[in-house]
Amino acid sequence: MRLGYLVDLDLCMGCKACEVACKSENEVPLNAWRLRVKYVDTGIYPEVKRNFTPMRCNQCESAPCERACPVSALHYLDNGIVDIDADRCIGCAACMQACPYGAIYMDPESNTADKCNYCAHRIEGGLEPACVVACPTGANIFGDLDDPNSVISRYIRENGDQTRVRKPEKGTKPKHFYVAGSDTHLDPTASRREPGVNLFNRIGTLDHIGGHH
Amino acid sequence: MDNAVVTLDVLHSGVIWGWFVTMNFWAKSIATGVVLLAPWMIRHPGMRLRIAVIAFIFLNITLLFTVLDLHQPLRFWHMFVYPQFRSVINLGAWVLTLYNVLLVVHIYLAHTKRDVEYDKLLYVTYPIAFLGTVYTAGLLGQANARETWHAATEAPQMLLAATLAGSAVFLILRSGSDEAAPWLTKVLGGSAAIALAIYLFEIYMAPQKSNEAGHVIHLLVDGELRSLFVGGLLLAFMVPLLVTLFTLRRPTPSTGVIASVSALVGLWMVKHAWLIAPQLVPLS
Numbered sequence: 192m193r194l195g196y197l198v199d200l201d202l203c204m205g206c207k208a209c210e211v212a213c214k215s216e217n218e219v220p221l222n223a224w225r226l227r228v229k230y231v232d233t234g235i236y237p238e239v240k241r242n243f244t245p246m247r248c249n250q251c252e253s254a255p256c257e258r259a260c261p262v263s264a265l266h267y268l269d270n271g272i273v274d275i276d277a278d279r280c281i282g283c284a285a286c287m288q289a290c291p292y293g294a295i296y297m298d299p300e301s302n303t304a305d306k307c308n309y310c311a312h313r314i315e316g317g318l319e320p321a322c323v324v325a326c327p328t329g330a331n332i333f334g335d336l337d338d339p340n341s342v343i344s345r346y347i348r349e350n351g352d353q354t355r356v357r358k359p360e361k362g363t364k365p366k367h368f369y370v371a372g373s374d375t376h377l378d379p380t381a382s383r384r385e386p387g388v389n390l391f392n393r394i395g396t397l398d399h400i401g402g403h404h
Numbered sequence: 405m406d407n408a409v410v411t412l413d414v415l416h417s418g419v420i421w422g423w424f425v426t427m428n429f430w431a432k433s434i435a436t437g438v439v440l441l442a443p444w445m446i447r448h449p450g451m452r453l454r455i456a457v458i459a460f461i462f463l464n465i466t467l468l469f470t471v472l473d474l475h476q477p478l479r480f481w482h483m484f485v486y487p488q489f490r491s492v493i494n495l496g497a498w499v500l501t502l503y504n505v506l507l508v509v510h511i512y513l514a515h516t517k518r519d520v521e522y523d524k525l526l527y528v529t530y531p532i533a534f535l536g537t538v539y540t541a542g543l544l545g546q547a548n549a550r551e552t553w554h555a556a557t558e559a560p561q562m563l564l565a566a567t568l569a570g571s572a573v574f575l576i577l578r579s580g581s582d583e584a585a586p587w588l589t590k591v592l593g594g595s596a597a598i599a600l601a602i603y604l605f606e607i608y609m610a611p612q613k614s615n616e617a618g619h620v621i622h623l624l625v626d627g628e629l630r631s632l633f634v635g636g637l638l639l640a641f642m643v644p645l646l647v648t649l650f651t652l653r654r655p656t657p658s659t660g661v662i663a664s665v666s667a668l669v670g671l672w673m674v675k676h677a678w679l680i681a682p683q684l685v686p687l688s
Contacts, residue, residue, distance in 0.1 A: 230412035246688050255548035261494035262486040281482050282475025284420045285493050288547035293687030302475035375408045379686045380615035382408035391412040400420050
């Protein structure tokens, strides 16, 4: 079994229900995220468009975070999920430097690294991840990539070239796919981050990482 | 760019490895550099004890900052009871621990004037010092997110930083009497010249594979880290190089000290800029 994720960006409307559900389900502290929805505005008025991109851990098949962790706190589960043992983590942040997707954060309360694990506790109990359940448009599609009849496998087959992953050149073999994703959706260097108060919130940098000031 | 602007997002995590890690790199350059120069320096009287003590002090400064940088410093022992040997950080922890033990033995042997045993043990300590220097390049190489740290020249740069820092410390402490000064000055100047050439190659000639790497180089050369990085290059490499060239035939203690202090200050600045620049570029 290889659990994977796919987001159909044509269906995503940026409601952030997935983000809220994730925060609530996993008790993710303030200033940290396992799943976020990023808004990028493109074009010049009146020809403008807003892109929404949900981003979470890619559960890479060749996960650089797992290799870099000096104490095996990051490890694979049998279903392909890359999980983290918070009791073992020493907080060296090597995983944060290794992850090319910026998907790992330092929990400011436990001072250990943390990230999305596809709600491994829910999957173990036969439930779907919280973000999948919360999505009102069915944009989040989750399932077994090894099963050719799963919804995700069919979706990837049917969409062919329309299916992309983030930063394939990093060789991490992500198991998180996007349909209808443009460079603006998937490449952070394809958009500007202008520090300061923007349309919806402050675009800026955290004052500290985890409990370190 | 298709006039694309981020209008809603979480805060960027910013610099994860900051000046504590720079201190680690800097102090380790001295701790290993003095031993890498030991085969030449032990010919001078009184150097055996001095080499081992300098290396021991700076190695433990390295380890102190390494542990302090952990978000769970009291779990440092997990490195040894839950080792993951594909992680270069873990391998480095073992190498530096072994190095520490060897230095303690060296101090004992030097203190008890057992020079033959000291010199024999150097055959073991020397490769460990070498590994202790270059493993950091492997550590940076595992940071898959930071392309500029993956340069093939990273390991040679670590070695050059060690020989630069080692010779600088010897010159500042006026070690090995006046006899050693010309040779140490040449090591200092030579290390500075090669390191500078490699940095310039990396910046202006090495192919950058990604846009992210291009942003990092821009930050270092034209952006907000320009003063730190370019100032560091001047102090770490240009000043020692010029001092060496102008005093090649007759180095004086004072010019050697000036060049060495400049090299050590500049080395910290360059290493710090190189460390934090890639972390300022958002990954997602």
